Amino acid sequence: xxxxxxxxxxxxxxxxxxxxxxxxxxxxxxxxxxxxxxxxxxxxxxxxxxxxxxxxxxxxxxxxxxxxxxxxxxxxxxxxxxxxxxxxxxxxxxxxxxxxxxxxxxxxxxxxxxxxxxxxxxxxxxxxxxxxxxxxxxxxxxxxxxxxxxxxxxxxxxxxxxxxxxxxxxxxxxxxxxxxxxxxxxxxxxxxxxxxxxxxxxxxxxxxxxxxxxxxxxxxxxxxxxxxxxxxxxxxxxxxxxxxxxxxxxxxxxxxxxxxxxxxxxxxxxxxxxxxxxxxxxxxxxxxxxxxxxxxxxxxxxxxxxxxxxxxxxxxxxxxxxxxxxxxxxxxxxxxxxxxxxx
Numbered sequence: 001x002x003x004x005x006x007x008x009x010x011x012x013x014x015x016x017x018x019x020x021x022x023x024x025x026x027x028x029x030x031x032x033x034x035x036x037x038x039x040x041x042x043x044x045x046x047x048x049x050x051x052x053x054x055x056x057x058x059x060x061x062x063x064x065x066x067x068x069x070x071x072x073x074x075x076x077x078x079x080x081x082x083x084x085x086x087x088x089x090x091x092x093x094x095x096x097x098x099x100x101x102x103x104x105x106x107x108x109x110x111x112x113x114x115x116x117x118x119x120x121x122x123x124x125x126x127x128x129x130x131x132x133x134x135x136x137x138x139x140x141x142x143x144x145x146x147x148x149x150x151x152x153x154x155x156x157x158x159x160x161x162x163x164x165x166x167x168x169x170x171x172x173x174x175x176x177x178x179x180x181x182x183x184x185x186x187x188x189x190x191x192x193x194x195x196x197x198x199x200x201x202x203x204x205x206x207x208x209x210x211x212x213x214x215x216x217x218x219x220x221x222x223x224x225x226x227x228x229x230x231x232x233x234x235x236x237x238x239x240x241x242x243x244x245x246x247x248x249x250x251x252x253x254x255x256x257x258x259x260x261x262x263x264x265x266x267x268x269x270x271x272x273x274x275x276x277x278x279x280x281x282x283x284x285x286x287x288x289x290x291x292x293x294x295x296x297x298x299x300x301x302x303x304x305x306x307x308x309x310x311x312x313x314x315x316x317x318x319x320x321x322x323x324x325x326x327x328x329x330x331x332x333x334x335x336x337x338x339x340x341x342x343x
Contacts, residue, residue, distance in 0.1 A: 056124030
């Protein structure tokens with residue numbers, strides 16, 4: 001079968017490999033139906049991350065089951081459309097049972113589809129077939145009415161919105177929300193859409209990109225363009241989603257928190273040294289939520305919100321292409337690209 005690999009900086013190539021096979025119990029072979037480009041995928045290909053070349057790419061995807069281990073074929077029949085978390089997890093180890101499947105003890109640390117060293121073992125979604133271990137944990141049936149293109153990003157960028165705003169609005173729906181857009185472009189828009197849908201009393205979306213501002217406005221957020229970020233926003237917010245990607249956005253968001261505010265970061269800062277305005281935060285009081293998303297745990301939450309029309313993911317998708325076109329389209333500008341693997 002063929003798949004697309006990140007060969008070297010700014011270079012994607014086709015690769016022919018044997019088709020994956022069932023190797024034991026509790027496994028599945030899935031045909032990807034729609035593969036979404038994560039906000040991190042362009043920096044990976046551009047060489048702006050710590051992830052090295054030589055890996056198959058694509059980790060946000062939905063697919064259809066082609067084969068399973070015999071003992072689970074009744075539970076997951078051939079032809080079932082499924083969502084697959086991008087983080088590999090067993091569902092049985094202490095970390096998984098504690099709700100931290102992203103840190104599963106049964107696989108090497110940070111085992112992902114389409115990213116990092118784990119992609120060499122588990123593959124990437126820009127492929128004709130993909131192998132799924134721990135199938136009863138990893139396969140989540142799609143709703144029959146679901147739009148595969150709109151749903152393609154649910155395993156990563158969309159569940160980031162739950163990490164940033166959803167989990168807090170579930171506890172206190174009227175909370176005002178600020179979203180700062182930037183390099184995590186689709187996460188910012190998913191967050192704005194979810195905040196509007198879950199009843200935030202105000203959703204302020206700040207960005208310097210006209211296309212993203214228009215989408216945010218269409219999603220129901222109040223938009224505020226800028227040419228250069230001030231030290232802090234004139235009004236303080238109790239819940240802030242930072243999707244900017246640079247230190248200036250980090251500082252701006254932290255300084256824009258109201259008393260005992262909650263800050264969440266979607267971006268990966270590739271350093272162990274990132275200063276905070278410590279004394280200001282000490283005087284204000286703040287909770288900083290930083291870390292990898294809980295994909296498997298948050299997918300059911302987002303499915304529920306999609307079915308309730310409390311998030312409109314279809315409005316975030318700005319470009320689609322075929323699998324054949326993906327090798328070029330993957331590196332081209334788009335807020336949210338989805339590869340339709342059936343074209």
